Amino acid sequence: MKIGFPRSNVKAYSMIFRNKLLLRPGGVCGEPAMTPKYFCSNCFSRVQSDQSVFGPAIISDRSQSWARYSKWLAFASTKAYVLASLYVELLKLDEAIRKQCRTSKRTGQKPQFPPAFPPTPILPPSINYAPSVTPNVMDKTAPNAQTVCPGYKASNxxxxxxxxxxxxxxxxxACNVYGNEITNLILDVQYQSQQRLAVRIYPKYLAASNQSxxxxxxxxxxQGNVESGASxxxxxxxxxxxxxxxxxxxxxxxxxxxxIFDTYGHKIVFEDQFLELVTNMVPQYNIYGLGEGLRGFRIPNNYTQTMWNAYNLDNDQILDVNAHGVHPVYVETRYANGTSTSHGVYARNAHGQEWLMRDTTVSYRAIGGSFDLYFFSGSTAKQVISQYQTGVINTPYLPAYWHLGFLQVRWGYQNWSNLQEVVDLYADxxxxxxxxxxxxDYLKxxxxxxxxxxxxxxxxGAAFLERLHANGQYYLPILDPNIYVPDPTNASDAYSTYDAGAAVDAYIHNGNDSFYVGVEWPGFSVFPSFIxxxxxxxxxExxxxxxxxxxxxxxxxxxxxAVSYCTGSCGQNMIEENPIHxxxxLPGDPNTSIAVDYRYPEMFNITNATEAASASSAMMSQSLAYPTPSVTPTPVLARTIPxxxxxxxxxxxxxxxxxxxxxxxxxEVISPNATHPDGPYNSTEYELHNLYGHVSGRATYNALxxxxxxxxxxxxxxxxxxxxxNFSGHWGGDTNSMWGDMYFGIPQALxxxxxxxxxxxxxxxxFNGNADMELCTRWMQLSAxxxxxxxxxxxxxxxxxxxRWSTTAxxxxxxxxxxxxxAPYTYTLFHKANVAGETVLRALAWEFPNDASLKAVETQFMSGPAILVTPVLAPLATTVQGVFPGIADGTNWYDWYTFQKIHAAAGENKTQDAPLVHxxxxxxxxxxxPIQKAGNTTKTSRMNPWSLVVxxxxxxxxxxxxYLDDGITLNPSQTKNVQFMYANNTLKATVSGNYNDNIPLxxxxxxxxxxxxxxxxxxxVPASKAQAQSGNGNVLYITGLQDATSKGVYNSDLTIQLQGAGSSGSASATSTLSSKVSSSQKSSATASNAGGYHGSHSAWGPSSAGGW
Incomplete structure (x- = not known):
């Protein structure tokens, strides 16, 4: 990509830079976070920061950005009108910053510092060492089970x-290549429903004595079960x-x-520590799913997905590796002759496993368990996803309405006052x-x-929470499933929570009657056995x-x-040393290389600042500030012989x-040989490691x-x-403040x-690294x-x-x-997900299943069936390209902000204006x-009148x-469903249900x-106060319907009839509208609409006049 600013559109780019001058503010004034002095005396001079806190590497946003700005000025020096424009913008900037500084002083905001970790001893790194092994997929000498194992014969x-x-x-x-071969198995095939078939292969002889x-x-x-009438x-x-x-x-x-699944030509391998099944695939197959992993939406045909829950504190966003969760399910889509079919495969097995995608095969390997396979007929991807949820794993829970609102958190909010300040500044x-x-931060x-x-x-805290709840806002703290073990020799270290769990044998064992003691944030800790x-x-309790x-x-x-930062039950004989580090x-620990994170987004140049030379020794690059984690050489174990x-x-x-x-x-996990106190079985973490998040989550949900x-x-x-x-949402881990991490959030969401x-x-x-204004602005837009x-x-x-940045705000x-x-539209999508396993966020390929060109699209997505989002995913961009699917089949697309029809050719990757605030x-x-004008919370939004976009x-x-209910009751008895239909100048709403909604339209x-x-x-009945006005681009605005629907528009069926000579949107309609309204009149007429910015586009995006 060529880097630089175009010579045109000076106003727009000067506005971009004006906001980049506030790239690194820690408050509304623009001072660097955690820096104890403000930069108000001179907009472009640096006030000395506290070296003991942030170090000499911190420089003024303004001096740093001034150097960048100067380069741009030099670039544009041949254009006098450009310089004049920039000078005017600079004067405006100076006053804006001074005004913000005065605001900051008025609010009395003070910088916050990460609290020092208590003066506790730091465990030696050696406690976290573990022998190394060579993964099978990297071991060229590893035997091929398909070659050396005999397979099975079916009988009876x-x-x-x-x-x-x-x-x-x-x-x-028996080959016994990666375990002990199981001699006798059972095959059990079930036609469980019209769309679902199950194949189970498991040991013939099972008892408590051979739970291996x-x-x-x-x-x-x-699990899935046979439905009535299935055959x-x-x-x-x-x-x-x-x-x-x-x-x-x-x-x-x-x-x-x-x-759709074919093991012909391959052997079934079933050992106590190794299972393998190979299926033949069509050329250039398209499969999706198989996670959790950070990668593209469509899985490459030469790719290995490992499944073993893990967390890497150094970098939690590594591409193409195992991550936090395990989901052994895939959707395959095949295209032919302008159509497609999709099917799904789910392997119900929680052991560590790998899926090896190769040119003509997919190999499924697990290190234990059984073959418990489900096949879903589809025949669309959306149908496969629904069949998987409704037939086997259960549908998603319906979140409370307020869960759709915006959530703010930072590791570093040190007290209730800090939280109150954040709440107040959002309101301000x-x-x-x-x-x-x-x-x-809130924990001891x-x-x-x-x-x-x-x-x-x-x-x-009680006073803070009372104010918060009175505002219709909520408080959500963190919780970890590890319990600190107090020092038994120190009475002041007593911890009643540990005692309560120990009294009822609630913790995982170390293979015997003693508790397994690992290391987590509090120090030596035990882990509840949530099964x-x-x-x-x-x-x-x-x-x-x-x-x-x-x-x-x-x-x-x-x-x-199931994270533990030592190998084995390391703390079992060291409890007296608690508390330990x-x-x-940890990030923010004083006097460490990561006390401050110096990393910045791609293309953010931190070396061209005016003070860079004098501070060169401290202004480290990312690789120096966050060095590549050193791996202490440990013995590499030879392949274990069964x-x-x-x-x-x-x-x-x-x-x-x-x-x-x-x-x-x-x-860095609870060791696989740790055991659970579950009666005669003593299930091990070897079997349950990948389920620890699942069962701890379910236990927490049950408690809540x-x-x-x-x-x-x-x-x-x-x-x-x-x-x-079925009981939980999920966040995608510790992202880095990088454009690439933002990008991969889309395929992860899909x-x-x-x-x-x-x-x-x-x-x-x-989460990690420093965002700048542009990245944070684009990311806030995407995540919305x-x-x-x-x-x-x-x-x-x-x-x-x-x-923190005016443009971002x-x-x-x-x-x-x-x-x-x-939110009403989104809440309805969640309801459909809850009752029918439908999706909320959708791939374009799912909504337009016959268009093969969409099979790998991951830079655009759909919210439900009706909203197409085209985010900006790269820096320094003021346009973005995207497709508008279905145009070849006559699909219409309309701009959300103007409601005007978008004109694009079939298959065109159309360039769209995307200035920074748009x-x-x-x-x-x-x-x-259906929409409602946005309030400051979902509670106030739900009190606003209804609008409809047709x-x-x-x-x-x-x-x-x-779909309507009270938005909070677990199993609501009062609900309402409304079906809308528009045709031939008539809009109808058919209502069913008993929920009372008194909001007018x-x-x-x-x-x-x-x-x-x-x-x-x-x-x-004629609506005397209703007005129908036609806007530019074949848009009709009907306002003034409140009186006619004052008793609640959805408390009974509704019919709105438009009288007049006119067509209603056919593609051939070309009649001239009887009245046109100016942008200002249109904005006034639609100011109560909860829909969007109705003003016309300018070079800087939609006008804010009359916005939603």
Whole structure:
């Protein structure tokens, strides 16, 4: 990309730079975060920062940016009018900064510093060392099980209308290549429903004594069952098999015969520590899902996806590796002759596993468990996703309405006053804030269910929370599933939470009767075994009791990937040393290389500042400030040789490609050989590691339901498994403040749509590293379309709340108003996800399944079926390209801000204006979208009058729907469903349900309408105060409907009839409108509309006049 500023559009680019001068503010004045003095004496001179806090590397935003600005001035020096324009802008900038400085002094904002970690001993790094292993996929000498193993033969085959049952026996001598071969297996094929077929292969002889052959219990993870009336004759899918040369099978479509899964030519391998199944694939296949992983939307055909929950503190956003969750499900789409078909495959297995995508095959390998496969017929991707959720893992939970609001958190909010200041500044800047969140700062030495008495006094907190709740806002602290173990020799270190869990044997064991003691943020810690009833009871009691101290409104559960920062039960004989510090520096720890994070987004040049030369020794590059983590050489273990009757749990014979240094399964987790106190089985972490996030999340959700009886609690979970969406949302991990990380949030969000966890969001503006104004602005715009909307960053970085930069604040106000106004539409999407397994965020390929050109599109996405989002994902851009699907088939698209039809050619990658405060959004023709004018919270938004946006299709028709309830009750008995239909100048709303909504309808906007309207009637009665005005570009604005619907527009059926001679949006309509209104008149007429900026476009984006 060529870097530089165009010579044209001086006004726009000077505005961009004016805001870049405030690139690194820590407050509304623009001082660097954590710097104790302001920069108000001179806009372009540096006031000395406190070297002891931030170091000499910190320079003035203005001096730094002035150097960049000077280069631009030199570039443009040949244009006198450019210089004149810049000079005027500079004068305006100077006054603006001085004004902001005065505002900052008025608010009395003081910089906040990360609190020093208590003076506790730091564990030696060696406690976290683990032997290294060579992953099988990297080991060229590793044996190929397909070559050396015999496979199986089927016998005693019983076929019926409901399925197939058979014995499978080894077809030759056991190979025991990566474990002990299981000699006798059971094949159980079930036609479970018309769209779903299940194939299960598991050991024939199972008892408590041989649980090394682990079968995943339905009490831990939901399973599919045979539905009433299901049979082979009614199935979309058919199972066929052969014993030549060994047992293999195919799954094909009953109608077309298309084969969707085919193990012919490959052997089934079933050992106690290794399973393998290989399926043949069509050329250049398209599969999606298989996570969690940070990568593109479409999975490459030469790619390995490892599944083993892990967290890397140094960099949590590594591409193409295993991550926080495990979701062994994929959707495959095949295109041919202008159409497509999709099917799905789910492998219900929680062990460590790998999926090897190769040119003509996909190999599924797991290090234990059984084959528990489900096949879904589709035949569209959206149908596959729905079948997966409704038939097997359960549908997503319905979030409370307020969960759709904006959430703010930072690791570094040190006290209640700090939280209050953030809440107040969002209000001062007229930016919505639904909930304020707390990271670890509120806890006493990072211990669960405590408060930091010096910073988070309970009485002060009660007053803060009373004010917060009175404003219709919420408080959401962090929670970790690790429990500090107090020093038994120090009475002052007593910790009642630990005692309560120990008394009921609630913790994971170390393979015997002692508790497994690892290392987490508090120090030596134990971990609840959330699969037991006693652990659930203990967890619930602690959460209920804690709510009586601090009236929180939900939790976000962190580090539940079963993380432990030492190898084995390292603290078992070292408890007397508690409290201790984890064996590495944490971000913000004083006098460490990461006390301050010096990283910045791509293309942000920090070396051209005026003081760079004199501070060169301290102005380190990212690689020096955050050095590549050193990996202490540890012994590399040879491949483990299987021992008859014994499993090597910590170092299994087949080594999956765990991305953590050394690749070992014991690295920075609760060791695989740790056991759970679950009766006679003593299940191990080897079997349950990938479920720890799932079961800890479910236990937390269950406890929150006890706190908020009969209500839907807020809960998001860092580590997930198949089915976690039934009770939890998810955030995408510790993003970096980089454009690339922002980009990959889109395919990650689409992954979680497949996984049945629609309430998904990322750490907007980035968690690690320093955001600049441009990145944070674009990211706030992008994340406004994600179902969960949260800004979160690290304590050793600059602050990045949306009000920190004036341009970011303005862009956020605009996009957040759209988000809040669309909350009824989004809430309806979540309802449909809850009842039918539909998706909220969608890939373009899912909405337009026959267009093969969309199969890998990940730079655009849909919110539901009606909204197309085209975000800006690169720096220094004022335009963005995007496609408008379906145009070849007559699909209409309308600009969200003007409601004018977008003209694009079929397949065109159309360039759209996207100045910094503007994000292109389009409405799909044929849809009706219910909206409400945005308030400062979702509560106030729901009190505003209704509006409808009607976007006509090529036939002049549109439809839509709306779901209503009280927005909070867990199982609401009072609900309402509204079905909208528009055709032939008539808008109808058909209402069912008993929820009482007394909000009137204010106006209706019809995009694509061409004709004249003389009068409007509501339910057959002329609406005397209604006005119908036609705007530029075939847009009809109908206002003044409040009186006619004053008793609540959706309390009964509604018919709005437009009288007059005119067409209603057909593509051929060309009649001249009888009246045109100016932009100012149109803005006035639609000022009550909760829809968008109705003013015409300028070079700087939509006019703010008459905005939603």
């Amino acid at each position: 085959v019983q076929e019926s209308s409901s399925g197939v049952k058979a014995d499978l026996s080894l077809a030759g001598q 052959q682990y079968i995943l219990s339905p009490t831990l993870v939901a 082979k004759s009614k199935s979309d899918l058919i199972f066929t098999w052969s014993n030549d040369p060994s047992f293999h099978f195919k799954i094909s479509r009953a109608g077309s015969g298309e084969v 800047q007229n930016i919505q804030l639904e909930a304020i969140m707390n990271d670890l 030495m990072n211990r669960d269910f405590t408060n930091n008495p010096g910073h988070y006094d309970l009485a002060e 037991t009833t006693q652990a659930q009871s203990f967890w619930t 602690q959460i209920v009791a804690f709510h009586k101290l601090i009236s929180f409104d939900g939790f976000w559960l962190d580090v539940n990937d 984890v064996p590495f520096a 021992t008859p009757g014994i499993r090597n749990l910590n170092f299994p014979p087949y080594a999956i490609n765990n991305f953590l240094p050394g690749h070992s399964l014991v690295k 339901k006890e706190v908020f009886t009969g209500k839907r609690p807020f809960f998001i979970n860092r580590s997930t498994f198949a089915g976690s969406g 992954q979680f749509s497949i996984f049945g966890i629609p309430y998904f969001g990322v750490e907007t503006c980035g 379309w994600f179902p969960m909307y949260r800004n979160h960053n690290n304590r050793n970085t600059i602050a990045q709340e949306a009000y 303005e862009a956020t106000r605009r996009i957040m108003n759209i988000r809040y106004s669309l 994000q292109p959004v389009a409405i799909r023709g044929g849809y009706i979208i 976007a006509l299709d090529k036939d002049g028709q549109a439809s839509g729907e709306l 204010a106006n209706v906007t019809i995009a694509g309408y061409s004709g004249q309207v003389k009068s409007v009637s509501v339910n057959g």
